[in-house]
Amino acid sequence: MMASNNSIKKTLIVALSLCVVCSVVVSSAAVVLKPKQVQNQELDRKSNILQVTQLYKPGDDVEEKYAELITPRVVDLKTGEYSDDLDPNSYDQFDAARDPATSRTLSGEDDIAGIGRQENYSTVYLVGDPNDPEQIVMPIRGQGLWGLMEGFLSVRGDGNTIVGLSYYDQSETPGLGGEVDNPRWKAKWDGKKIYESGDFQDPQIQLVKGGASGEYEVDALSGASLTSRGVTNMLRFWLSDEGYAPYLARFHDDSQGGA
DSSP states (O other), X not given: OOOOTTOHHHHHHHHHHHHHHHHHHHHHHHHHHHXXXXXXXXXXXXXXXXXXXXXXXXXXXXXXXXXXXXXXXXEETTTOOEESSSOTXXXXXHHHHHOGGGEEEOOGGGGTTOOXXXXXEEEEEEESOTTSOSEEEEXXXXXXXXXXXXXXXXXXXXXXXXXXXXXXXXXXXXXXXXXXXXXXXXXXGTTOBOSSTXXXXXXXXXXXXXXXXSTTEEEOOTTOHHHHHHHHHHHXXXXXXXXXXXXXXXXXXXXXXXX
């Protein structure tokens, strides 16, 4: 006797077959699209690096402009020296931060940015002549109100004057903390100073309420005190001895003709 087309057995067979077919299709699509996704992520990273330097114009070819202007180098955050052992085109500092063998645990007062772990080496991006760059672009990250904020900070060749600050990944409240993406607010960073009189130990840059009045101050985000505090803490961390200060100090000394 033939089984009914409405039998449970046939229903299960059809459902299982559809699941297998769908799984194969989804898996194949993921494999096929993976190189394109990686390519797009890399293009987005290069675009964000160029935008924070203020040298990118709409319509520019990102790959061409990046190749023309940018030289990536890997820096030992402890010594501030370049490392030739790591390839800056393949080194992933975010993967390194997750590996106890290539990072360190932060806690308490050492972790004002709230990142938990910090990589031992970071990639910086030199604009122009790598031996005498016009700008240095540094990756930064830290906790905002709702989660991790990731971006780039660019400083001029003196190691002490900010060109731009830009976040490429953040989940702050639109209209409040989300104003970190507002071009008008980002424009306020250009020309601000980080350290006082060549002291590369204690960064002074901060967000302040009620209107910034000094060269180390930027207007806080209206109605977003926790996001503003997160931005200040993030910059204070990455521009301190825990972050890029040893590198910026060496670079500053070199640019001034020092040792």
